[in-house]
Amino acid sequence: MGSSGQGQSNFDLSFKILLIGDSGVGKSSLLVSFISNAVDDLAPTIGVDFKIKLFTVGGKKLKLTIWDTAGQERFRTLTSSYYRGAQGIVLVYDVTRRDTFTNLSDVWAKEVELYSTNQDCIKMLVGNKVDRESERVVSREEGISLAKEFGCLYLECSARTRENVERCFEELALKIMEVPSLLEEGSTVGKRNILKQKQEQHTPPAGSCCS
Amino acid sequence: MSMRSNSSSSYSREDDRNKDTSSPSTLDSRFNQTLRNVQGMLKGRSFPGKVLITQRSDPLDQSALQSPSNNIRFSNNDIEHGEQLDRSAEDVIQTRSNANASSSANKTKASTASTENTSNEVQKTVMGARSTDSARLMKFQKELSGTTVVLEKLRELAWSGVPPYLRPTVWRLLLGYAPSNSDRREGVLKRKRLEYLDCVAQYYDIPDIERTDEEISMLRQIAVDCPRTVPDVSFFQQAAVLKSLERILYTWAIRHPASGYVQGINDLATPFLVVFLSEYLSGSVDTWSMADLSPEKISNVEADCYWCLSKLLDGMQDHYTFAQPGIQRLVFKLKELVRRIDEPVSTRMEEQGLEFLQFAFRWFNCLLIREIPFHLVARLWDTYLAEGDALRDFLVYIFASFLLTVI
Numbered sequence: 212m213g214s215s216g217q218g219q220s221n222f223d224l225s226f227k228i229l230l231i232g233d234s235g236v237g238k239s240s241l242l243v244s245f246i247s248n249a250v251d252d253l254a255p256t257i258g259v260d261f262k263i264k265l266f267t268v269g270g271k272k273l274k275l276t277i278w279d280t281a282g283q284e285r286f287r288t289l290t291s292s293y294y295r296g297a298q299g300i301v302l303v304y305d306v307t308r309r310d311t312f313t314n315l316s317d318v319w320a321k322e323v324e325l326y327s328t329n330q331d332c333i334k335m336l337v338g339n340k341v342d343r344e345s346e347r348v349v350s351r352e353e354g355i356s357l358a359k360e361f362g363c364l365y366l367e368c369s370a371r372t373r374e375n376v377e378r379c380f381e382e383l384a385l386k387i388m389e390v391p392s393l394l395e396e397g398s399t400v401g402k403r404n405i406l407k408q409k410q411e412q413h414t415p416p417a418g419s420c421c422s
Numbered sequence: 423m424s425m426r427s428n429s430s431s432s433y434s435r436e437d438d439r440n441k442d443t444s445s446p447s448t449l450d451s452r453f454n455q456t457l458r459n460v461q462g463m464l465k466g467r468s469f470p471g472k473v474l475i476t477q478r479s480d481p482l483d484q485s486a487l488q489s490p491s492n493n494i495r496f497s498n499n500d501i502e503h504g505e506q507l508d509r510s511a512e513d514v515i516q517t518r519s520n521a522n523a524s525s526s527a528n529k530t531k532a533s534t535a536s537t538e539n540t541s542n543e544v545q546k547t548v549m550g551a552r553s554t555d556s557a558r559l560m561k562f563q564k565e566l567s568g569t570t571v572v573l574e575k576l577r578e579l580a581w582s583g584v585p586p587y588l589r590p591t592v593w594r595l596l597l598g599y600a601p602s603n604s605d606r607r608e609g610v611l612k613r614k615r616l617e618y619l620d621c622v623a624q625y626y627d628i629p630d631i632e633r634t635d636e637e638i639s640m641l642r643q644i645a646v647d648c649p650r651t652v653p654d655v656s657f658f659q660q661a662a663v664l665k666s667l668e669r670i671l672y673t674w675a676i677r678h679p680a681s682g683y684v685q686g687i688n689d690l691a692t693p694f695l696v697v698f699l700s701e702y703l704s705g706s707v708d709t710w711s712m713a714d715l716s717p718e719k720i721s722n723v724e725a726d727c728y729w730c731l732s733k734l735l736d737g738m739q740d741h742y743t744f745a746q747p748g749i750q751r752l753v754f755k756l757k758e759l760v761r762r763i764d765e766p767v768s769t770r771m772e773e774q775g776l777e778f779l780q781f782a783f784r785w786f787n788c789l790l791i792r793e794i795p796f797h798l799v800a801r802l803w804d805t806y807l808a809e810g811d812a813l814r815d816f817l818v819y820i821f822a823s824f825l826l827t828v829i
């Protein structure tokens with residue numbers, strides 16, 4: 212219980228991931244689908260929520276702290292502080308709603324620019340709800356082209372059928388581990404407490420705060 | 423407070439689902455314990471908590487005050503009586519038996535088990551409880567039958583729970599929507615209901631070209647949220663319910679431009695919908711069908727929901743304006759209160775880097791609707807509405823107790 216953050220850790224690396232995107236695109240569903248295999252309908256996220264997932268990628272045991280944010284603009288002042296120190300940011304849109312796609316450039320990319328403190332942070336574009344193929348209005352090609360423009364990873368998935376859901380977080384994690392500065396953060400931040408927002412600036416580096 | 427891995431940051435109904443198998447009956451009792459602890463904390467505070475507590479011989483106030491996190495065993499007190507009144511409500515507003523989700527089978531079982539548990543406990547004191555119940559019912563009826571309802575007295579009674587069949591009447595009075603003078607009541611309600619219809623015609627029933635871009639995006643946001651409002655209660659998925667909810671929320675939002683529609687306000691409309699519909703529909707909420715209601719009845723229910731939602735939110739406008747300062751302030755107060763009550767817990771949370779905003783923001787934004795089983799919400803709101811203007815401060819106490827009980 213709660214031992215994962217302290218003392219003997221049962222993971223090798225710890226990363227902070229952030230989910231952003233318009234309201235109703237399926238950020239929470241994606242997260243729940245990844246964490247617990249459940250595909251229930253969910254109520255709109257209020258403010259921020261987070262879940263922790265331990266899993267193994269590339270022979271490394273990872274602890275992912277995944278912050279799930281509300282999409283509505285009114286919560287933006289609250290959610291903006293969670294960009295800080297994230298090693299990975301997932302920008303989600305709904306392939307059946309074009310406005311959620313155009314808002315990635317109009318709104319969300321700008322938010323990342325403004326609030327992300329991590330220069331090397333890995334970004335990933337995710338088109339959700341591909342199970343509703345007949346309602347699709349944003350093509351795969353458009354998605355890929357925007358991802359190229361942003362210089363980020365790209366994947367289409369379905370939280371409902373779980374298609375590509377695990378792969379999304381796996382690829383993100385693998386990419387993060389390829390970047391030396393992020394890898395370094397993942398192995399030191401992990402020894403500290405990842406929930407702590409403000410600590411980033413104040414705590415002396417390299418595990419001095421644990422037993 | 424420890425963080426469970428693979429789990430949510432905050433106590434939520436999703437967590438209950440996972441816990442159901444191991445501790446099926448803890449939910450209702452935990453809810454009761456929360457309310458009792460609040461009574462303990464309220465000692466020394468002015469009306470109504472103080473009045474109610476001094477009238478009661480509740481030997482547990484002391485321990486609740488000193489250590490709400492201990493597992494205190496309660497055998498009998500007023501809250502339970504309120505709960506017992508509510509048991510008939512559980513027939514009407516039945517627990518969330520959801521036909522489509524597999525997990526709901528567990529939930530239903532769990533709540534059935536806990537209801538049985540409650541009734542077992544009640545059995546022990548059945549005579550006393552019954553006489554108290556009928557006495558309480560009499561008091562309510564007496565209070566409501568006068569030419570002028572004395573609101574202070576009604577608040578005092580309602581604080582411990584309102585009999586379900588009186589709930590619509592009592593809530594309308596407590597919120598100041600229905601006038602306390604019975605001669606004026608019918609006329610005022612009639613006028614208000616017509617006024618609501620006018621608003622809907624003026625703001626909602628118009629083509630999109632007559633709306634501003636902002637209004638269109640607000641309407642779109644509401645339309646996205648309505649189908650995911652209380653998703654585990656299937657009744658809310660009915661097309662006619664979604665439409666009613668959409669009209670109420672949009673009309674409210676247009677008339678309150680300082681905040682507009684904010685996610686979570688959709689949750690706040692649901693207790694009103696269920697309570698006012700209970701005047702026309704009987705049986706379990708899952709068996710209700712809007713098709714059984716005439717358009718006139720539906721529009722009356724909608725109007726009542728709209729006005730009651732407005733009255734409730736009048737006292738907390740700044741909870742939903744830019745940056746939501748009202749909620750920020752209450753979260754800060756909650757943090758301070760928890761520190762005063764339970765320093766070790768407070769310290770531990772700090773060590774873990776767990777911030778109150780991370781879990782309590784939603785509690786204030788949705789008034790705990792997301793955190794407790796839906797069939798218990800109306801009972802909790804009896805107490806909320808009885809608090810009236812003091813509700814905001816009262817929430818801080820409720821949530822402190824909720825937090826320390828969960829731990």
